Amino acid sequence: MADDAAERTARYKREAAEAAVERFFQAGMRVGLGTGSTAAFVVRALAARRERGLLLDVLGVPTSLATEALARELRVPLTTLDAHPVLDVTIDGADEVAPELSVIKGGGGALLREKIVAQASRRVVIVADVAKLSPRLGTHWPVPVEVLPFGWRSQQRFLEALGARVTPRSRADGSPFHTDQGNLVLDCAFGPIDTPVSLAARLDSRAGVVGHGLFLGLVTDLVVAGPSGVEHRVARS
Ligand SMILES: O=C(CO)[C@H](O)[C@H](O)COP(=O)(O)O
Numbered sequence: 001m002a003d004d005a006a007e008r009t010a011r012y013k014r015e016a017a018e019a020a021v022e023r024f025f026q027a028g029m030r031v032g033l034g035t036g037s038t039a040a041f042v043v044r045a046l047a048a049r050r051e052r053g054l055l056l057d058v059l060g061v062p063t064s065l066a067t068e069a070l071a072r073e074l075r076v077p078l079t080t081l082d083a084h085p086v087l088d089v090t091i092d093g094a095d096e097v098a099p100e101l102s103v104i105k106g107g108g109g110a111l112l113r114e115k116i117v118a119q120a121s122r123r124v125v126i127v128a129d130v131a132k133l134s135p136r137l138g139t140h141w142p143v144p145v146e147v148l149p150f151g152w153r154s155q156q157r158f159l160e161a162l163g164a165r166v167t168p169r170s171r172a173d174g175s176p177f178h179t180d181q182g183n184l185v186l187d188c189a190f191g192p193i194d195t196p197v198s199l200a201a202r203l204d205s206r207a208g209v210v211g212h213g214l215f216l217g218l219v220t221d222l223v224v225a226g227p228s229g230v231e232h233r234v235a236r237s
Pocket residue numbers: 034035036037038039092093094095104105106107108109110111114
């Protein structure tokens with residue numbers, strides 16, 4: 001039963017990813033490649049197109065070391081933001097998607113590079129299975145906050161004072177999780193967030209906080225898959 005649900009979720013993720021690659025990746029583009037299981041389907045779909053002789057001149061900027069490794073394994077050509085500071089489009093996953101297409105990201109710990117790449121992109125497409133949809137950010141998912149190891153307990157107190165239940169992220173073996181930059185992640189359960197813009201501003205202004213998973217006003221498109229098929233939604237500008 002649980003396996004069935006997991007298989008269904010994986011199928012929706014794949015369907016959303018494949019539909020987005022077909023719709024948004026075009027010849028000659030410089031594209032951001034997201035992180036996570038849904039974004040991995042994007043890299044696989046791009047590799048599959050290349051095997052058919054399509055999108056051969058598309059160059060990707062990976063948002064994590066894991067995505068870089070997958071792209072290299074599948075022979076997807078990569079570039080850097082330094083070589084291409086403006087990207088045509090990024091396709092990435094998300095943990096929670098609110099109706100106005102604000103999202104929480106960072107379940108895979110790549111939130112900082114994901115935001116840097118998203119902010120460098122003309123178009124930001126989120127691919128998701130239907131279970132990621134939420135009435136309000138924070139309802140189902142904590143906000144990951146990336147902090148410097150230096151003084152991190154002060155950041156924990158700051159985040160608790162903002163109303164969060166804070167869980168330092170750890171690996172399966174119990175050791176602390178470190179991001180690709182060597183930082184820590186504090187998962188901050190706020191519950192449904194009434195004012196995400198002001199919360200993001202508080203987080204942005206705190207020294208020692210180097211990133212957070214609130215992506216507000218960044219996403220242009222959502223491709224979501226579920227039992228009734230694949231749907232494309234556009235953010236209101
Ligand atoms: O933000 C992310 C990684 O930092 C992922 O996109 C997010 O966690 C969704 O992951 P998945 O596609 O595996 O459900």
